[in-house]
Amino acid sequence: MLRAFRNLLRLVSIGRTLGRHGALPVELFRDSTPLLALLLRAMNRDKAPGRPGERLAAALQALGPSFIKLGQVLSIRADLVGEEVAKDLANLRDRLPAFPGADARAIIEAELERPIDLLYARFDDTAVAAASIAQVHFAETPDGCAVAVKVLRPGIEQAFQRDIDLLMWLADWALRLQPRLRRLKPLAVVETFARTVALEMDLRMEAAAASELAENFADDQTFGVPAIDWDRTAKRVMTQERVIGFSIDRLDDILAAGLSPDQLLAHAADAFFNQVFRDGFFHADMHPGNMFVTAAGRLVAVDFGIMGRIDRQTRLYLADMLIGFLNRDYDLVAKVHFDAGFVPASQDQELFKQACRSIGEPLHGRPLSDISVGRLLAQLFAVTEKFQMETQPQLLLLQKSMLTAEGMGRVLNPRVNMWELARPLITRWMIENRGLEARGADLINNMAGIAARVPALVRDLERTANMLAEGGGLRLHPESVLVLAAAREREGRRWRRLGWAALVLAAAGLAAALS
Structure with missing residues (x-):
């Protein structure tokens, strides 16, 4: 009861803020719960400026760090909030006023258990960037290394825990009031959000992600990751090599440095493709503010709080799906969806193939430079809603990342498609992983795996038969x-x-x- 009362009071406060910005979800309850829709309409400010997504983004920003981060998560859920709203939420400014440098010093000393003067020869009290969870200060170590120090906001863990508890409570009630939302897995969305935030609030995890990505590109001269200073890194503090360069969207600086925007775009395309398909571990927030260019023309990524993973089987599914669309092989597109279990077997495969054709045919005859892979995935997810395809969070994160990467590419050269530049890399990967030899190797490996499980399966069957023969039935553990x-x-x-x-x-x- 105490939890319900606390959440109701918080809900009133949130409702007033959403209403002030004209962002209450009136339409969601209009048909199923008309009384609640009427009350929400009375609270909503109809003349609030902007599109619905812009009003929601403004309201989430006013509600503070937890809701800013929630807006970022919802920006990859076009199936949940709609394409236009998701686009507006993607532009949500993850900016907040910086907390005092004295607080940052205190947190660093508490976490690293040493006086800051022993840790850094110089520490700038003025933050160079302040976001919803942490802020960044420039510093210099005693041995003369220029570093960037990321420090969590004071009290941020408690604030997020309170709001996550509320969101879980609301998601539970949303399912009771709107059973049709079950396919969109609102509880799973909040749980994913909670896990993501928990990882982001342990800067050791972000440091580990940076370290893994750096290992994957250890021999790559075109893409790099700042080195982590593990001696000055803890749960609430992360110290890394300072990047000397400029953000990738500053065309004037790129040209002044004698660098080629098209060459940088090709490097970015190769780096993203290798992350997704070669390694299955990718930077999921690769917007221009997180991608720098050095004077030598090397791309350097920062901010590893949001990373994505895709297992090999899902990567192969994606490859087959894209091959099917590009070759107008809609039988293949439909088959991989059913084989992967993304679309329930109870659905009509022929009808699903027809739906895939409605997406693919408009692409036929168009050059690859005109095709957005991110938008293709978005259209596919929208169509599969009609076939009870359950939400695949890893694919939604990938789709959002592809759109972000494509947007970055258009800044460098709006006339060139980054995937076209990566075509040699894509072709080689397809041959190595989806060619006849690769398929044969997969078949052999699968058969070997099945054979290895046969003895255990036989033992289980014998045990079950013996229990039934003894007349006691099957005993529950x-x-x-x-x-x-x-x-x-x-x-x-x-x-x-x-x-x-x-x-x-x-x-x-x-x-x-x-x-």
């Missing part, structure tokens, strides 16, 4: 009995919680009266 009892208890609690729906409506009414 004690843990299974506990799980069943817990399920019955949860069902009872679920019915008791239905009574709290009235409190939700009352809170909305109170917020309407106060606004």
